[in-house]
Amino acid sequence: MKSKKRQAVRPVIYKRLIPLMPNKQYLSGLLGIKAGLLVTGAITPVFYKLFVDQVLINKEIILIFPVVTGYVAMFVIDTGLLLAQRVVTNKCFQxxxxxxxxxxxxxxxxxxxxxxxxxxxxxxxTRMQSDISACQDFFGNQIVGYLYHWGIMIVYGVVLLFISWPLALFGFAMIPFSFLLTKTLKKKGGEISEQYRNRYGQYEGFVHTSLQSWREVKALNNERQESDKFSAHWDVLSPLFVKRQIFWFLNRGVIAFKDLFITRMNIYFLGGLLILGEHLSVGGLLVFMLYYETLFASVSAIIDFDISLATQKPSIDRVLEILRPRNDNVTARTKKLQGFHDIFILKNVSFSYNEIIKVLHNINLSIKAGERIAVVGKSGSGKTTLAKLIMNIYEPIDGEVTVNGILLNTLEKQSLHRIIGNVAQEPFLFNLTIRDNLLMVDSKADDRRLDEACRMAQIYDFIHSLPDKYDTIIGERGIKLSVGQKQRLAIARAGLADTPFLIFDEATSALDYETEELVQKALDAYSRGRTVISIAHRLSAVKSCNRVIVLDNGHIVGDDSHENLSKECEVYQTLFLNQ
Known part of the structure; x- marks a missing residue:
């Protein structure tokens, strides 16, 4: 049963990957070229045998021209096929x-x-890079190369039997040992490779985070701790890498010793006896060894492919894990939204991150077009989670969310996101220029529109004080900017998007009071006639809204104007007691 399962690995992976292969005719063409190379490889030694036996030993000089001509013809054809193979391989696998x-x-x-x-x-x-390279190698080696080398084993095996069946049978008897020797090494090597792959993924995550947060590492004087963590990763990775290489080279060393020393010595000895008994010619023995070495090289290649498949399979599985079909019960997202002109409704909505502890409980909320709503609550009360449910970044575990009477989980996400603009407390900026970051929301915006959006966000003067202005590169996650500058740039980007629905999640929390007041006035003017949800801790941001939602431990405990809540809601009074 286990043997059948192992043999089924290639076809199972092939069936999963082949639908993703564009222009499958290239793969067929590659197999055809390999078949041509197999034929030329099988014919070429015949001319070598004729040259040794007939021209050199029997002195039939008249045959030298056709022999050399045939040899050259095979070389030209073989070179042409190799060139075609290179071109088709590049087109196919790239x-x-x-x-x-x-x-x-x-x-x-x-x-x-x-x-x-x-x-x-x-x-x-890693899944996007090295794991995909393993998928490419699967087709190049595990399919095309595997079939090619099996073809050599079959064709050359027949040729060897034709040249000298006693010598061929003796050579064939050595082949099973190669497979038996690698059985244990293959299994253990696969296990080590899996461990190395998992740990290396963790290491790459650490490096990414460490490099991204170098400023915080320096500020906290954590250089030593980061260095220790780096060393700890390699303390684990280095032995795993060494073990993986040991299993690989141990396997190759055992096979090389047996193939190149024991097997060849015995075949030459037995071949010599057959020559003395006039059952085989000198050219026949030399050509036999050429065929046999090629056949054995193919045996070794097949063994290598089997070992490689054991080490590549974890990588291929990780790619296929991402590409696997998701839940069939997910509703098809086919509906489109033509603007926001009616109402957002959250009905009996609950949400949990871990399927155990609920972050939001039985939320019932309606948001009419044109409303300005503040959402307040202590840290961890569910404010940001509520915003992400409205943006359909998360989906509720209970209840439903609709917009204009349409369920959010039936909408094309692009259709929804075209009407919602968002500025987060920690906005994500790309390691690009200021211009490129702004144009993310509208690639056709000209400098006039960029200027308008940046003036609104009170960042125009700062940008134009820079030597390269809009063409200034701001670093990974905008690391070259202060937190306040990042927020203002994100506000400018949201303004450039020109969406009818805006969500500000502590969008001005990192600004000083003077700048916040200027930005708030600009936002008030910009958002006039738009629907706005503002998640805020500052009373100044709340007062500009005509409705306030109060969250406490995932429940809505207040939904009224600022004036009424100040008198009637104890939680609200506590939040803004000292402001």
Whole structure:
């Protein structure tokens, strides 16, 4: 049963990956070229045998021209096939890797937020890079190369039997030992490779986080601790790497000793006896060894492929894990939203991050077009989670969310996100120029519109004080900017998006009071006629809203104007007691 399961690995992986192969005719063409190379490889030694036996030993000089001509013809054909193989291989596998990376990126983008957040950043990056290379290698070696070398074993085996069946049978008897010797090493090598792959993903995640937060590391004087963590990762990775290489080279060393020393010595000895008994010619023995060495090289290649498959399978499985079909019960997202002109409704909505402890409990809320709503509550009360449910980043575990009477989980996400602009407390900025970060929301915006958005966000003067102005690169996650500058740039980006629904999640929390007042006035003017949800801790941001939602431990405990809540809601009074 186990043997059948192992043999089924290749076809199972092949069936999963082949639909992702664009232009499958390239793969068929590659197999055809390999078949041609097999034929030329089988014919070429015949001319060598004729040259040794007929020209050199029997002195039939008249045959030298056709023998050399045939040899040269085989060389030309073989060179042409190798060139064609290089071209087709590049077209086939480069397109395949590109298609695979695009599909994985789409799966990342479509993945539910809770599922995405469960992955380590380094692991996700490894799946996009080295794991996809393992998928490319699967087709190049485990399919094309594997079939090619099996073809050599079959064709050359027949040729060897034709040249000298006693010598061939003796040579064949050595082959099973090669497979038996690698059985244990293959299994153990696969286990070590899996451990190394998992640990390396953790290491890449650590490096990504460490490099990204170098400023905080310096501020906290944590250089030594980061260095110790780095060393700890390699204290584990180094022995695993060494073990993996030991199993690989131990296998190759055992096979090389047996193949190159014991087997060859015995075949030459037995071949010599057959020559003395006139059952085999000198050219026949030399050609036999050429065929046999090629056959044995193919045996070794097949063994290597089996070992490689054991080490590559974890990587391929990780790619297939991302590409696997998601829950069939998920509602198809086919509906489109034409603006926001009616009402957002959350009905009996509950949410949990871990399926155990609920963050939001039985939320019932309606948001009419044009309303300005503040959402307040102590830290951890569920404010940001509520915003993410409205943006459909998360989906509720109970209840439903609708917009204009349409369920959010039936809408195309792009359709929803086109009407909602968001500025987070810690906005994400890319390691690009200021211009590129702004144009993320509208690639056609000109400098006039950029200027308007930046003036509104009170960051115009700062940008134009920079030597490269809009073409200034701001670093990973905007690390070259202060927190306040990042918030203002994100506000400018939201303004440029020109959406009818805006969500500000502590969007001005990092600004000083004077700048906040200027930005708040600009936001008030910009958001006139739009629907606004403002998550805030400052009373100044709350007062500009005509309705306030009060959250406490995941429950709505207040929903009224600022004036009424100040008199009637104890939780609200406590929040703003000293402001």
């Amino acid at each position: 397109l395949f890797c590109a298609r695979l990376r695009i599909n994985i990126l789409k799966m990342y983008a479509a993945m539910p937020a809770k599922e995405y957040e469960a992955f380590d950043v380094g692991d996700l990056n």
